[in-house]
Amino acid sequence: MKIIDAHFHFCDDAYFDVIARAAGHENNGGHLVEQYRLHGMVHGIVMGNQPLRDLSSDYPSFVSYCVGIDSREGFDRVSIRQQAALLEQHFQNPRCVGLKLYPGYNYFYIYEDCLKPFYELAEKYDKPVAVHMGLTATDNALLKYSHPMVMDEAAVKFRKVNFVMCHFGEPWFEDAAAVIEKNPNVTADLSGILTGKIPDFAAFCQKKHFYMERMKGWLEYLECYDRFMFGTDWPLANLGDYIEFTKAIIPQQYWDAVFYENALRIYRLKLTEKNTVSS
Protein backbone atom coordinates (compact mmCIF):
# COMPACT_ATOMS: atom_id res chain seq x y z
CA MET A 1 0.00 0.00 0.00
CA LYS A 2 1.29 3.44 -0.94
CA ILE A 3 1.15 6.11 1.77
CA ILE A 4 1.15 9.91 1.71
CA ASP A 5 1.77 11.72 4.99
CA ALA A 6 -0.66 14.65 4.63
CA HIS A 7 0.57 16.51 7.72
CA PHE A 8 4.07 16.73 9.14
CA HIS A 9 6.64 19.32 10.15
CA PHE A 10 10.15 19.77 8.84
CA CYS A 11 12.11 22.33 10.76
CA ASP A 12 15.80 22.68 11.56
CA ASP A 13 15.25 23.43 15.24
CA ALA A 14 16.60 22.12 18.58
CA TYR A 15 13.07 21.61 19.96
CA PHE A 16 12.17 19.43 16.97
CA ASP A 17 15.40 17.42 17.43
CA VAL A 18 14.36 16.53 21.00
CA ILE A 19 10.79 15.51 20.14
CA ALA A 20 12.03 13.48 17.15
CA ARG A 21 14.32 11.46 19.44
CA ALA A 22 11.46 10.87 21.88
CA ALA A 23 9.52 9.35 18.94
CA GLY A 24 12.46 7.09 18.00
CA HIS A 25 13.53 9.26 15.05
CA GLU A 26 16.17 11.75 13.96
CA ASN A 27 15.07 15.18 12.75
CA ASN A 28 16.76 15.22 9.34
CA GLY A 29 15.95 14.51 5.70
CA GLY A 30 18.28 11.49 5.44
CA HIS A 31 16.57 9.67 8.29
CA LEU A 32 13.14 10.66 6.96
CA VAL A 33 13.76 9.19 3.51
CA GLU A 34 15.00 5.92 5.08
CA GLN A 35 11.85 5.73 7.20
CA TYR A 36 9.62 6.54 4.22
CA ARG A 37 11.21 3.67 2.28
CA LEU A 38 10.75 1.31 5.23
CA HIS A 39 7.03 2.09 5.59
CA GLY A 40 5.98 2.46 1.93
CA MET A 41 5.56 6.21 2.31
CA VAL A 42 5.98 7.95 -1.03
CA HIS A 43 5.34 11.63 -0.36
CA GLY A 44 4.74 14.07 2.49
CA ILE A 45 3.11 17.46 2.99
CA VAL A 46 4.90 19.83 5.33
CA MET A 47 2.77 22.16 7.41
CA GLY A 48 4.92 25.27 7.27
CA ASN A 49 6.43 26.91 10.32
CA GLN A 50 8.88 29.11 8.42
CA PRO A 51 8.43 32.86 8.03
CA LEU A 52 6.14 33.76 5.14
CA ARG A 53 8.87 35.91 3.56
CA ASP A 54 11.08 32.81 3.21
CA LEU A 55 10.18 31.92 -0.38
CA SER A 56 12.95 29.38 -0.94
CA SER A 57 11.06 26.39 0.59
CA ASP A 58 14.21 24.36 1.02
CA TYR A 59 12.53 20.98 1.58
CA PRO A 60 13.55 17.47 0.46
CA SER A 61 12.44 16.55 -3.07
CA PHE A 62 9.72 14.11 -1.92
CA VAL A 63 7.84 16.82 -0.04
CA SER A 64 5.18 19.43 -0.87
CA TYR A 65 4.23 22.15 1.59
CA CYS A 66 1.42 24.27 2.93
CA VAL A 67 2.80 27.71 3.58
CA GLY A 68 2.24 28.53 7.24
CA ILE A 69 1.25 31.82 8.78
CA ASP A 70 2.85 30.87 12.05
CA SER A 71 2.97 32.17 15.58
CA ARG A 72 6.72 32.75 15.41
CA GLU A 73 6.19 35.69 13.09
CA GLY A 74 3.09 36.79 14.95
CA PHE A 75 -0.20 37.07 13.16
CA ASP A 76 -1.30 40.64 12.75
CA ARG A 77 -4.35 42.12 11.14
CA VAL A 78 -2.56 45.27 9.94
CA SER A 79 -0.25 43.77 7.33
CA ILE A 80 -2.68 41.31 5.71
CA ARG A 81 -2.22 42.88 2.24
CA GLN A 82 1.58 42.52 2.39
CA GLN A 83 1.22 38.99 3.72
CA ALA A 84 -1.21 38.17 0.92
CA ALA A 85 1.32 39.38 -1.67
CA LEU A 86 3.88 36.92 -0.24
CA LEU A 87 1.26 34.21 -0.05
CA GLU A 88 0.53 34.65 -3.76
CA GLN A 89 4.21 34.13 -4.56
CA HIS A 90 4.14 30.85 -2.61
CA PHE A 91 0.96 29.76 -4.39
CA GLN A 92 2.72 30.26 -7.73
CA ASN A 93 5.30 27.67 -6.66
CA PRO A 94 3.99 24.22 -7.72
CA ARG A 95 5.43 22.69 -4.54
CA CYS A 96 3.15 24.87 -2.41
CA VAL A 97 -0.14 22.95 -2.18
CA GLY A 98 -2.01 24.98 0.44
CA LEU A 99 -2.06 27.47 3.29
CA LYS A 100 -1.77 26.55 6.98
CA LEU A 101 -3.33 28.69 9.72
CA TYR A 102 -2.72 28.45 13.48
CA PRO A 103 -5.63 30.43 15.05
CA GLY A 104 -5.33 29.05 18.60
CA TYR A 105 -1.72 30.20 18.85
CA ASN A 106 -2.25 33.50 17.03
CA TYR A 107 -5.56 34.55 18.60
CA PHE A 108 -7.90 35.07 15.66
CA TYR A 109 -11.11 33.50 14.36
CA ILE A 110 -10.71 31.97 10.92
CA TYR A 111 -14.00 33.53 9.78
CA GLU A 112 -12.82 37.13 10.37
CA ASP A 113 -13.36 39.44 7.40
CA CYS A 114 -9.76 40.66 7.54
CA LEU A 115 -8.64 37.23 6.24
CA LYS A 116 -10.55 37.72 2.99
CA PRO A 117 -7.38 38.43 0.91
CA PHE A 118 -6.01 35.00 1.94
CA TYR A 119 -9.25 33.22 1.08
CA GLU A 120 -9.56 35.01 -2.28
CA LEU A 121 -6.11 33.69 -3.20
CA ALA A 122 -6.91 30.19 -1.93
CA GLU A 123 -9.96 30.23 -4.19
CA LYS A 124 -8.12 31.71 -7.17
CA TYR A 125 -5.26 29.17 -7.01
CA ASP A 126 -7.50 26.32 -5.80
CA LYS A 127 -5.32 25.60 -2.76
CA PRO A 128 -6.89 24.19 0.42
CA VAL A 129 -6.62 26.07 3.72
CA ALA A 130 -5.46 23.71 6.46
CA VAL A 131 -6.21 24.86 10.00
CA HIS A 132 -4.87 23.64 13.31
CA MET A 133 -8.09 22.67 15.10
CA GLY A 134 -8.50 21.15 18.53
CA LEU A 135 -6.14 20.98 21.46
CA THR A 136 -2.95 23.05 21.28
CA ALA A 137 0.62 22.13 22.16
CA THR A 138 1.20 25.13 24.42
CA ASP A 139 -0.86 26.39 27.35
CA ASN A 140 -0.78 30.05 26.31
CA ALA A 141 -2.78 29.26 23.16
CA LEU A 142 -6.56 29.80 23.32
CA LEU A 143 -8.93 26.95 22.56
CA LYS A 144 -11.87 29.22 21.72
CA TYR A 145 -10.06 29.99 18.44
CA SER A 146 -9.16 26.38 17.65
CA HIS A 147 -12.43 24.67 18.55
CA PRO A 148 -13.71 22.80 15.46
CA MET A 149 -17.09 24.57 15.63
CA VAL A 150 -15.33 27.79 14.52
CA MET A 151 -14.76 26.20 11.10
CA ASP A 152 -18.51 26.07 10.45
CA GLU A 153 -18.77 29.85 10.07
CA ALA A 154 -15.64 30.04 7.92
CA ALA A 155 -16.90 27.23 5.67
CA VAL A 156 -20.26 28.97 5.18
CA LYS A 157 -18.81 32.44 4.66
CA PHE A 158 -16.09 31.27 2.26
CA ARG A 159 -17.99 28.46 0.53
CA LYS A 160 -15.63 28.19 -2.43
CA VAL A 161 -12.59 27.64 -0.20
CA ASN A 162 -11.68 24.07 0.70
CA PHE A 163 -10.81 23.77 4.39
CA VAL A 164 -8.83 20.96 5.99
CA MET A 165 -9.59 20.49 9.66
CA CYS A 166 -6.28 19.28 11.05
CA HIS A 167 -6.30 16.66 13.83
CA PHE A 168 -10.06 16.03 13.27
CA GLY A 169 -10.49 18.75 15.95
CA GLU A 170 -9.35 16.38 18.70
CA PRO A 171 -10.66 15.71 21.29
CA TRP A 172 -13.95 17.32 20.10
CA PHE A 173 -14.79 14.59 17.60
CA GLU A 174 -18.55 15.03 17.99
CA ASP A 175 -18.43 18.75 17.10
CA ALA A 176 -15.90 18.10 14.35
CA ALA A 177 -18.15 15.44 12.82
CA ALA A 178 -21.12 17.85 12.78
CA VAL A 179 -19.08 20.53 11.01
CA ILE A 180 -17.78 18.03 8.43
CA GLU A 181 -21.22 16.49 7.84
CA LYS A 182 -22.84 19.88 7.28
CA ASN A 183 -20.17 21.51 5.12
CA PRO A 184 -19.14 19.90 1.82
CA ASN A 185 -16.06 22.16 1.65
CA VAL A 186 -14.51 20.68 4.82
CA THR A 187 -12.21 17.66 4.94
CA ALA A 188 -9.90 16.56 7.76
CA ASP A 189 -6.58 14.97 8.58
CA LEU A 190 -6.02 12.43 11.33
CA SER A 191 -2.64 13.70 12.49
CA GLY A 192 -1.51 14.89 15.89
CA ILE A 193 -3.17 12.27 18.06
CA LEU A 194 -0.02 10.38 19.12
CA THR A 195 3.26 11.64 20.52
CA GLY A 196 6.52 9.86 21.24
CA LYS A 197 7.16 6.14 20.72
CA ILE A 198 4.57 3.63 21.90
CA PRO A 199 6.39 0.71 23.56
CA ASP A 200 3.42 -1.72 23.57
CA PHE A 201 0.66 -1.00 21.04
CA ALA A 202 -1.88 -3.48 22.48
CA ALA A 203 -1.45 -2.01 25.97
CA PHE A 204 -1.80 1.49 24.51
CA CYS A 205 -5.11 0.59 22.81
CA GLN A 206 -6.39 -0.89 26.06
CA LYS A 207 -5.46 2.20 28.04
CA LYS A 208 -6.87 4.64 25.47
CA HIS A 209 -9.93 2.59 24.48
CA PHE A 210 -12.45 5.33 25.38
CA TYR A 211 -10.70 7.89 23.18
CA MET A 212 -10.09 5.51 20.28
CA GLU A 213 -13.66 4.22 20.34
CA ARG A 214 -15.04 7.76 20.28
CA MET A 215 -12.84 8.67 17.34
CA LYS A 216 -13.67 5.48 15.46
CA GLY A 217 -17.36 5.85 16.30
CA TRP A 218 -17.66 9.37 14.87
CA LEU A 219 -15.82 8.28 11.73
CA GLU A 220 -18.31 5.42 11.36
CA TYR A 221 -21.20 7.83 11.96
CA LEU A 222 -19.98 10.13 9.18
CA GLU A 223 -19.29 7.31 6.72
CA CYS A 224 -17.28 9.59 4.49
CA TYR A 225 -13.84 8.04 4.41
CA ASP A 226 -13.14 9.93 1.18
CA ARG A 227 -12.76 13.11 3.27
CA PHE A 228 -10.12 11.96 5.77
CA MET A 229 -6.37 11.86 5.28
CA PHE A 230 -3.58 10.02 7.04
CA GLY A 231 -1.06 12.35 8.69
CA THR A 232 1.56 11.82 11.38
CA ASP A 233 2.58 15.24 12.69
CA TRP A 234 6.17 13.90 12.49
CA PRO A 235 8.50 14.45 14.30
CA LEU A 236 6.02 14.32 17.19
CA ALA A 237 5.10 10.69 16.65
CA ASN A 238 6.71 7.48 15.48
CA LEU A 239 5.78 6.73 11.86
CA GLY A 240 5.31 2.96 12.34
CA ASP A 241 3.08 3.56 15.37
CA TYR A 242 1.01 6.09 13.47
CA ILE A 243 0.36 3.72 10.57
CA GLU A 244 -0.71 1.01 13.03
CA PHE A 245 -2.94 3.45 14.93
CA THR A 246 -4.66 4.68 11.76
CA LYS A 247 -5.25 1.12 10.58
CA ALA A 248 -6.93 0.43 13.94
CA ILE A 249 -9.51 3.21 13.47
CA ILE A 250 -10.16 3.00 9.70
CA PRO A 251 -11.91 -0.05 8.18
CA GLN A 252 -9.56 -1.91 5.82
CA GLN A 253 -11.63 -1.26 2.68
CA TYR A 254 -10.88 2.47 3.07
CA TRP A 255 -7.13 2.24 3.68
CA ASP A 256 -6.17 3.11 0.09
CA ALA A 257 -8.40 6.18 0.22
CA VAL A 258 -7.31 7.44 3.65
CA PHE A 259 -3.61 6.60 3.35
CA TYR A 260 -3.14 7.79 -0.24
CA GLU A 261 -5.91 8.74 -2.66
CA ASN A 262 -7.64 11.44 -0.60
CA ALA A 263 -4.46 13.46 -0.06
CA LEU A 264 -3.66 13.17 -3.76
CA ARG A 265 -7.10 14.58 -4.66
CA ILE A 266 -7.58 17.15 -1.87
CA TYR A 267 -4.11 18.72 -2.19
CA ARG A 268 -4.10 18.16 -5.98
CA LEU A 269 -0.66 16.56 -5.84
CA LYS A 270 1.13 15.81 -9.06
CA LEU A 271 3.42 12.93 -8.14
CA THR A 272 6.25 11.92 -10.43
CA GLU A 273 9.39 9.81 -10.03
CA LYS A 274 11.26 12.97 -9.02
CA ASN A 275 9.08 13.92 -6.06
CA THR A 276 8.37 10.48 -4.59
CA VAL A 277 10.31 7.94 -2.57
CA SER A 278 10.52 4.57 -4.29
CA SER A 279 10.81 1.42 -2.18
Ligand SMILES: [Zn+2]
Ligand atom coordinates in the same frame (compact mmCIF):
# COMPACT_ATOMS: atom_id res chain seq x y z
ZN1 LIG B 1 1.07 19.76 12.98
